[in-house]
Amino acid sequence: MSKYSKNINKKQIRIALRNCGMIDPEIIEEYIARDGYHALGEVLTRQTPEETIELMKASGLRGRGGAGFPAGLKWDFARKNEADQKYVVCNADEGDPGAFMDRSILEGDPHSVLEAMAIVGRCIGSDMGYIYIRAEYPLAIARLKIAIEQAREYGLLGKDILGSGFNFDIDLKYGAGAFVCGEETALIHSMEGERGEPTLKPPFPAESGYMGKPTNVNNVETLANVPVIILKGAEWFSSIGTESSKGTKVFALAGKINNVGLIEVPMGTTLREVIFEIGGGIKDGKKFKAAQTGGPSGGCLTEKHLDTPIDYENLVANGSMMGSGGMIVMDEDDCMVSIARFYLDFTVEESCGKCAPCRIGNKRLHELLQRICEGKGEESDLVRLRNLGEVIKDTSLCGLGQSSPNPVLSTMDNFPEEYLSHVVDKKCTSGVCTDLLEYFIVEENCIGCTACARACPVGCISGERKEPHLINPDTCIKCGACMEKCKFDAVILK
Amino acid sequence: MSKIKSLADLLRIRDEQQTGLQTREKGEVAEELVQVKVAMATCGIASGARETMEFMAEALEKRGVDAAVTKVGCMGYCYAEPTIEVRLPGREPLVFGGVNREKADEIIEKYIKGGELVDGIIPVNYQTVD
Numbered sequence: 168m169s170k171y172s173k174n175i176n177k178k179q180i181r182i183a184l185r186n187c188g189m190i191d192p193e194i195i196e197e198y199i200a201r202d203g204y205h206a207l208g209e210v211l212t213r214q215t216p217e218e219t220i221e222l223m224k225a226s227g228l229r230g231r232g233g234a235g236f237p238a239g240l241k242w243d244f245a246r247k248n249e250a251d252q253k254y255v256v257c258n259a260d261e262g263d264p265g266a267f268m269d270r271s272i273l274e275g276d277p278h279s280v281l282e283a284m285a286i287v288g289r290c291i292g293s294d295m296g297y298i299y300i301r302a303e304y305p306l307a308i309a310r311l312k313i314a315i316e317q318a319r320e321y322g323l324l325g326k327d328i329l330g331s332g333f334n335f336d337i338d339l340k341y342g343a344g345a346f347v348c349g350e351e352t353a354l355i356h357s358m359e360g361e362r363g364e365p366t367l368k369p370p371f372p373a374e375s376g377y378m379g380k381p382t383n384v385n386n387v388e389t390l391a392n393v394p395v396i397i398l399k400g401a402e403w404f405s406s407i408g409t410e411s412s413k414g415t416k417v418f419a420l421a422g423k424i425n426n427v428g429l430i431e432v433p434m435g436t437t438l439r440e441v442i443f444e445i446g447g448g449i450k451d452g453k454k455f456k457a458a459q460t461g462g463p464s465g466g467c468l469t470e471k472h473l474d475t476p477i478d479y480e481n482l483v484a485n486g487s488m489m490g491s492g493g494m495i496v497m498d499e500d501d502c503m504v505s506i507a508r509f510y511l512d513f514t515v516e517e518s519c520g521k522c523a524p525c526r527i528g529n530k531r532l533h534e535l536l537q538r539i540c541e542g543k544g545e546e547s548d549l550v551r552l553r554n555l556g557e558v559i560k561d562t563s564l565c566g567l568g569q570s571s572p573n574p575v576l577s578t579m580d581n582f583p584e585e586y587l588s589h590v591v592d593k594k595c596t597s598g599v600c601t602d603l604l605e606y607f608i609v610e611e612n613c614i615g616c617t618a619c620a621r622a623c624p625v626g627c628i629s630g631e632r633k634e635p636h637l638i639n640p641d642t643c644i645k646c647g648a649c650m651e652k653c654k655f656d657a658v659i660l661k
Numbered sequence: 662m663s664k665i666k667s668l669a670d671l672l673r674i675r676d677e678q679q680t681g682l683q684t685r686e687k688g689e690v691a692e693e694l695v696q697v698k699v700a701m702a703t704c705g706i707a708s709g710a711r712e713t714m715e716f717m718a719e720a721l722e723k724r725g726v727d728a729a730v731t732k733v734g735c736m737g738y739c740y741a742e743p744t745i746e747v748r749l750p751g752r753e754p755l756v757f758g759g760v761n762r763e764k765a766d767e768i769i770e771k772y773i774k775g776g777e778l779v780d781g782i783i784p785v786n787y788q789t790v791d
Binding site for chain 1: 662664665666667668670674678679698700702703704706731732733735736737738740746783784785787789790
C-alpha cells in the first residue's frame with residue numbers, strides 16, 4: 168500500500184520530541200494542554216530547589232550536548248556557589264555537520280525549553296536566562312520570540328510566577344555560527360561581546376561564567392527532557408536506557424540511508440536497530456560501511472559495532488563519542504580517507520586559532536590527508552598522522568582541538584587497509600579520490616563509435632572506427648567527458 | 662489573556678484546553694472536525710509545506726469540508742517532506758508523506774471525503790510518553 172517503510176515496530180520513544188509535530192509551536196495553549204508548565208508549577212509550589220536537584224540527580228539525566236556530564240550535579244554546583252546574580256544559559260549553538268536535533272525542538276516545541284530554563288533558575292537561584300542561538304536559525308528564533316512573549320503575557324515568565332514569589336525572565340543572544348562557540352566558555356565570551364574563544368577550566372562556568380557570575384549552561388535537548396522528568400519522576404526516567412546512560416537520545420540520521428530524519432531512541436539501542444530497522448537500511452541496496460557519530464569530534468562505527476548498544480561509554484570505548492546526535496551513514500562508495508579529510512576541512516575552518524596544537528596541528532594533519540588523497544602520500548605519513556593526532560588530542564586547550572583528530576584516528580583504526588592502498592598502491596578502492604583513479608575502456612564493450620574520442624578535450628583517446636579505443640593515461644586529465652558520452656558502458660573508472 | 666496566578670489556575674486552563682484543543686475559532690467540538698496538521702519546521706517549509714498548507718486550507722474550505730488546518734513542528738520524516746497528519750472524526754490519525762498539491766488533492770478527495778486509503782502513509786514507529 169505504501170511506498171514508505173512498512174516497519175511498524177515501535178523502537179522509538181519520544182521524550183524530548185514529545186510535542187514536536189503534535190502542537191502548534193506558536194500557540195502556548197496547545198503546550199499547556201499537553202501538561203506544559205505543569206512541571207514548573209510543581210517545582211515552584213511543591214518542591215524545594217534541593218529536592219528538585221536530588222530528583223534530577225536520581226534520574227541520571229546527562230548532558231545531551233556531547234560530553235554527558237550529569238545535569239543534576241551541574242545544577243548543584245551552580246546552586247552552591249553564592250553570588251548576588253546567577254545566570255541560566257541554554258546552548259542552542261548547534262553546529263555539527265548534518266545535525267538538526269536542537270533546531271527541530273526549538274521550532275516544534277519552544278516552550279519546553281523555556282519551562283526547563285525557569286526550573287533551572289529556581290534550582291540554582293537565578294532570575295535571568297539567556298538562549299544562545301545561531302543567527303542561521305531564523306525560524307527557531309522567530310518561534311522562540313513568540314513563545315517568550317506568550318509566556319510573559321500569561322505570567323509564566325516575569326515577576327512572581329504562579330504566585331510563588333519566584334521571578335525569571337529569558338532573552339536571546341545571537342551567535343554568528345562559529346562551531347567553537349558550542350564550547351561553553353567560548354559561548355560565554357561570545358555572549359559577553361568578546362571573541363568567541365575558549366578559556367581554560369577551572370574556573371568552571373558554575374563558579375565564574377557570564378559576567379563573572381555563576382552560570383549554568385545546558386544544551387537544548389537536555390532541557391527538553393527536564394519537564395517530563397519532573398512530572399513522571401526520576402524512577403520512570405531511569406528505567407529507560409542502560410546502566411550508565413539513562414533516558415533517550417535524539418539522532419539526526421543523514422547520509423546514505425533510506426529514512427533520513429529525526430529519531431529518538433532509548434539509550435542502549437544498537438546501531439543495527441537504528442540503521443536497518445528505524446532507518447530502513449542503506450540506499451539503493453548498497454552495503455553498509457560506517458556511521459559517523461559525534462560529528463567532527465567523533466569517530467566512525469563499523470560493521471563490527473552494529474550490535475553494540477549505543478550509550479556514552481560504549482561510543483567512547485569504540486573510538487567515537489555521543490556528541491550532539493548527528494549520525495552520518497556511509498556505504499561502500501565512500502572513501503574513509505576523504506571522509507576524514509572532510510571533517511578536518513571543517514575543523515581547520517572552525518578552529519579559533521587561540522592554541523597552537525589546534526591551529527597549526529590540524530592544518531598539518533589536513534595537509535597530510537590531502538597528500539594521501541592526491542596519491543603523494545608515503546607509508547611514513549601514516550605514522551606521522553597518528554603521532555600528530557595524539558599530540559593534538561593531548562595538548563589542545565578546549566574540546567574542539569582535543570577531539571578534532573578523532574575522525575582520522577578512528578578511520579585509521581577501522582580501515583587501515585584503505586589508508587595503505589592509498590599510500591602504497593596509490594589506489595582509492597571506493598573510487599572517490601579522482602587523483603588516484605584512471606579511466607579505462609573495456610574492450611568487450613567498445614564498438615568503436617568514436618564518440619569518446621570526439622568528446623575528449625585533450626585528444627588522448629585513439630582507435631580506428633569500429634575498433635576498440637584506448638585512453639592514454641599520461642595525457643588524460645580525468646575530466647570524465649568520455650564516460651558521459653559513451654552509450655555502451657565501455658568507459659570505466661578504477 | 663489574563664495572567665495565570667497559581668498552579669490550580671494553570672491546571673484549570675490545561676483541562677479547558679484539552680477539551681477544546683484547536684477549535685477556538687470555530688467553537689465546535691474537536692471530535693467532529695477533520696484535523697489536518699502540516700509539519701512546518703525549516704525542513705518542511707523548504708520542501709514546500711507552506712504551499713501544501715495553503716492549498717489544504719483553501720481546498721477544504723471550498724469543497725465544504727469542516728476542517729481545522731494547523732501548523733506543527735518537525736515530525737521527523739525528512740525523507741518524506743512535506744508531511745501532514747490527518748485525523749478523521751472517530752479515527753486514529755494517519756501521517757502522509759510527500760504531500761505536494763496533487764497528493765493533497767488526492768488525500769482530500771479519496772481519504773478525507775471517502776475514507777479510502779491512498780499511497781504515502783507513514784506508519785507510526787514510536788511511542789509517546791503520555
